[in-house]
Amino acid sequence: MMRIVVLLFLAVLFTGFVVTAILAGTSGEWVWWILVVLTGLLVLLGIRDLSQKKHAILRNFPIVGHARYLFEFIRPEIQQYFIERNTDGRPFSRDTRSLIYARAKGADSHKAFGTELNVNEVGHEYLLHSAAPVAPSTSQHRVRVGSSQCSKPYEISLMNISSMSFGSLSANAVLAMNKGAATGEFVHETGEGGLTKYHLEYGADLFWEIGSGYFGCRTPEGRFNPETFAAKANHENVKGITIKLSQGAKPGLGGVLPAAKVTEEISAARDVPMGVDCISPASHAEFSTPRELMHFVAKLRELSGGKPVGIKFCVGSRTDVMALCKGMLETGILVDFITIDGAEGGTGAAPLEYEDHVGAPLTEGLMLVHNTLVGAGLRDEIRLAAAGKVANGSDIIKRLIQGADFTFSARSMMMATGCIQAQQCHTNHCPVGVATQNKRLMRALDVEDKGHRVYNYHRLTVTECAQIMASMGLTSPEQLNTRMLRRRVNLQSTRSYASLFQWLRPGELLEDIPSSWKEDWDEADADHFGEHAPLDYAAPRSVDITPSTVHEPEDAVSAPRIEPRESAKVRPVHADVTRPEGKPGADS
DSSP states (O other): OHHHHHHHHHHHHHHHHHHHHHHHHHHOTHHHHHHHHHHHHHHHHHHHHHHOOSOHHHHHSTTTTHHHHHHHHHHHHHIIIIIOOTTOOSSSOHHHHHHHHHHHTTOOOOOSSOOOSOTTSTTOEEEOOOSSOOOOOSSOOEEEEOOTTOSSOEEEESEEEOOOOBTTBOHHHHHHHHHHHHHHTOOEEOOTTOOOHHHHSSOOOEEEEEOTTOTTSBOTTSOBOHHHHHHHHTSTTEEEEEEEOOOTTSTTOOEEEOGGGOOHHHHHHHTOOSSSOEEEOSSOSSOSSHHHHHHHHHHHHHHTTSOOEEEEEOOOOHHHHHHHHHHHHHHOOOOSEEEEEOTTOOOSOOOHHHHHHSSOOHHHHHHHHHHHHHHTTOTTTOEEEEESSOOSHHHHHHHHHHTOSEEEESHHHHHHHTOOOOOOGGGTOOTTSSSOOOHHHHTTSOHHHHHHHHHHHHHHHHHHHHHHHHHTTOSSGGGOOGGGEEEEOSSSOEEEHHHHSOOOOTTGGGSSOOHHHHHHHHHOOTTOOSOOSOOSSSOOOOOOOOOOOOOOOTTOBOOOSSOOSSOOOOOOBOSOOOOGGGSOOOOO
């Protein structure tokens, strides 16, 4: 490959010299001076490449080695615009992105000539249509959120804007989403960055997310401030409260808003100082057990005047999910809703290991929580939401069949606002002004236009969801069942979700516990999170942890947050490279 790059670069260089020579023969001696200057610059560059010690490629292949870095720089754009097929592209395929863009513009999102998916591939899923379709509903399906302990329940849309904070998103992006949500009468969830004036601008219904940093309702020490919370939670636009325990793309980690993105507005909204990274810790300081969490839920419900209070998390341990149910059963305190975030969910930035290898995918997590709530006799009181790569009508229906009552979507709403999946969210250089605090970049995002696009995307997607249900012979989501979604399990057969997975009966965990659930249910404890019971088998060998004796170099530096584009001198990093967002909250 390197030889091809060298040959291409030399061919371009030779062509340039030939063209310059031809111009010199027809235009006079001044063109020769251009040739002399270019040659001199190339000679200097070659000498620099040969003498530097940072890049082996440039030292071995002076001048032409720069082509490698040029191609590496533009590789994402080449891949996205010229190489990937319609069904390729991660996290979202070109087909999915095109559908979102078309619906956001209010345009026809149909496609000609048939599917490009391999429908015989193992794992392919499909919905069952009816031989007698019905007329689709002309009004939007809505779900009542609020247990018997909630005095101000809320009717929510099947699809809503998932948690994205002001700070991670630009002011214009938040405004556009808020305008779209207000027009379409669906929920705009704030994200853990606090309740800001931009979330209130157009009067959209809001779910205020409270994370481990308690931004917008925190004391100077970073603890929860009940007085500040109550003042904001009782705002008429706030319809519900979400306590964020973890996030799908980085469960077990908190969050970081780099100091470069902490503006005066963000500092004021989050009650944090400027000039330093804004850190939300990995866990909450106000509770550390399921029992304590339920008391915190009750506290927030009382402070908010009886509004729905829910929790959001990515499923990890099955025992944790059961412990939450035991916490509700033993305290008598119910959450009003639970949002399940899948491991395939999005984030502004996370370590690759977390994005790829930590947390349960949405399908497994959603069905586990649904089953556990049913088995514990709590499902009738608690609504379930699904979040993570929900982009079209069939996504919504699949999640409803798997156990959800409604859905949240973040990245598809970003795309409706103009996101092009550049994956530059953490750099403050988002090219379309969605995920940046750079005023020059965000000014390109027109709030009026993008607000209409958010509305159009939501309206056409939930309408398509209703149309698909009508094609299945259904008039309401309540008629969906697990027989209506099938998965190919091998080349010869498919199975429905009804037969593919075990589904518990109401109250089954309280009466005759199935053997496959008994061990985890017995271990689950309202006073502990995690799988804390000792194992007499299959335990890893013990490993002693001793203090580090490694000598730290004198010129050690902090590890950079992002990989720098420019060529920087490499220095050793500090011995303690623990991520601040990986540490728990303040001691209770």
